[in-house]
Amino acid sequence: MRRLRAFGAFWYDFVIGDDWRGAAVVAAAIAATAALVAAGVNAWWLLPVSALAALGWSLRRATAGKN
Amino acid sequence: MTELPLVLTVFVACAVEAVEALTIVLAAGLTREWRSTFQGMSVALVVLAAVIAIVGPALTLIPLQPLRLVVGALLAVFGLQWLRKAVLRASGYKELHDETGIYARQVAAAEAAGASRRGWVHDWYAFTLSFKGVLLEGLEVVFIALTFGASQHSIGWAAVGAVAAVVVVAAVGIAVRAPLARVPENGMKFAVGVMLTSFGVFWAAEGAGAAWPGNDAALLVIVPATLLAALGYVTLLRRARQGAAAAPVAVAVAPGGAGQRPVRPEGEGR
Numbered sequence: 001m002r003r004l005r006a007f008g009a010f011w012y013d014f015v016i017g018d019d020w021r022g023a024a025v026v027a028a029a030i031a032a033t034a035a036l037v038a039a040g041v042n043a044w045w046l047l048p049v050s051a052l053a054a055l056g057w058s059l060r061r062a063t064a065g066k067n
Numbered sequence: 068m069t070e071l072p073l074v075l076t077v078f079v080a081c082a083v084e085a086v087e088a089l090t091i092v093l094a095a096g097l098t099r100e101w102r103s104t105f106q107g108m109s110v111a112l113v114v115l116a117a118v119i120a121i122v123g124p125a126l127t128l129i130p131l132q133p134l135r136l137v138v139g140a141l142l143a144v145f146g147l148q149w150l151r152k153a154v155l156r157a158s159g160y161k162e163l164h165d166e167t168g169i170y171a172r173q174v175a176a177a178e179a180a181g182a183s184r185r186g187w188v189h190d191w192y193a194f195t196l197s198f199k200g201v202l203l204e205g206l207e208v209v210f211i212a213l214t215f216g217a218s219q220h221s222i223g224w225a226a227v228g229a230v231a232a233v234v235v236v237a238a239v240g241i242a243v244r245a246p247l248a249r250v251p252e253n254g255m256k257f258a259v260g261v262m263l264t265s266f267g268v269f270w271a272a273e274g275a276g277a278a279w280p281g282n283d284a285a286l287l288v289i290v291p292a293t294l295l296a297a298l299g300y301v302t303l304l305r306r307a308r309q310g311a312a313a314a315p316v317a318v319a320v321a322p323g324g325a326g327q328r329p330v331r332p333e334g335e336g337r
Contacts, residue, residue: 014206015141017148026143030136030275037276044277048268048289051143052296055264058151059300063160063307 019061025054070224072286073215076266077228080211080259083252084204085236090166090246091200094173097244099193106188107197115205119213126217136274138214139267145210146263153257154297158304163253170246208233211263218270261297265290 016023029050036043096104126134155161173196180192188194208229216225239247269279269289279285 014210015145015148017151019148019151022147022151023144026140026147026271030140030271033272033275033277042278044272044279044285047143047272047275047277048292051147051264051268052293055147055150055154055296056300058147059154059304062151062155063158063304066160 019058021061022051022054022058025050025057070219070221072262073219073221074224074228074231076259076262077212077215077225078232079255080263081208081229081232082236082250083255083259084207085233086166086247086250086252087169088201088204089236089240090170091173091204092197093240093244093246094170094177095193095196095200098174098177099196100190103188103190103193104197107194107199108201110194111198111201111205114202115209118206118209122209122213123217123222126213127220127222129217131218131220132274132276134274135218135270138218139269139271139274142214142218142263142267143271144267146260146265146267149256150260150264150293150297153253153260154300154304156253157257157301159308160304164256166246166250166252215266218266257297261290261294265293268293 026047029047032050033043033046036046092104092108095107152161156163177192177196183191185191185194212225212229213222216222219225236247265286269286273279281288
């Protein structure tokens with residue numbers, strides 16, 4: 001069980017890293033894109049805008065209070 | 068998309084990882100013992116080859132759209148992580164990646180560690196240091212090469228980029244027998260972060276069913292737009308840092324000798 005947890009922790013750190021919120025925003029944006037496409041809207045713009053906004057949010061959190 | 072951007076992206080990404088692995092292998096080999104270092108490196112390479120042999124062919128069996136959805140999502144998340152660190156480094160909020168410093172720390176730790184023999188390994192410390200370094204950096208190489216290659220149905224070309232990077236870095240490392248501190252790693256990491264995020268976003272949106280205007284040519288806009296946004300964040304963070312450093316903080320002595328308190332100028336408080 002301990003090894004399984006360590007294995008999971010390794011892959012979590014490998015892919016997601018320090019801030020899980022970026023991954024959550026990307027996942028939500030992909031789901032929203034798929035939903036909009038299913039509704040007939042070609043939402044190609046949603047994911048790039050969301051990813052760059054997530055980056056900004058993550059950077060803001062990382063630097064808050066460090067000045 | 069032609070194979071050139073694919074090969075170049077994989078080459079640069081893998082070169083960065085290979086430089087980091089080389090630093091660890093050199094620290095273990097030059098400080099401890101080459102035989103155990105090579106044993107650790109060889110076992111790690113066998114594990115990586117097994118991962119490639121299992122995952123590589125499996126990826127080619129998955130239909131392209133779901134593959135691009137999953138791989139694109141993983142690359143976008145992975146790329147954002149790279150880009151976040153690169154922006155923090157470029158703006159001064161995170162220490163720059165310094166191979167010389169990392170090498171010095173690895174050497175100090177290797178010199179301080181005691182010797183122990185386990186089975187056919189003479190120096191267990193050198194073995195594990197080399198094994199972990201090559202395996203962890205190698206996994207990133209494998210991840211990038213397989214995801215890029217599979218999404219383009221060009222695992223062969225991705226492998227060319229990855230192998231070329233490892234061969235070039237290994238050859239230079241053998242020639243100079245020192246960590247490759249002159250490689251512009253921080254700039255390369257920034258570029259790789261931009262490319263991973265851009266391609267990840269492109270493939271994930273396609274996998275979710277969206278159609279990009281201009282199809283593959285959309286990458287000619289996505290990559291520069293991502294780069295500009297990242298550079299914009301660097302500029303904003305640098306300004307915030309410089310502004311905070313330059314903000315005058317006067318020190319006033321309270322009447323009656325009650326002590327000192329910092330006084331911020333008008334409008335500076337939050």
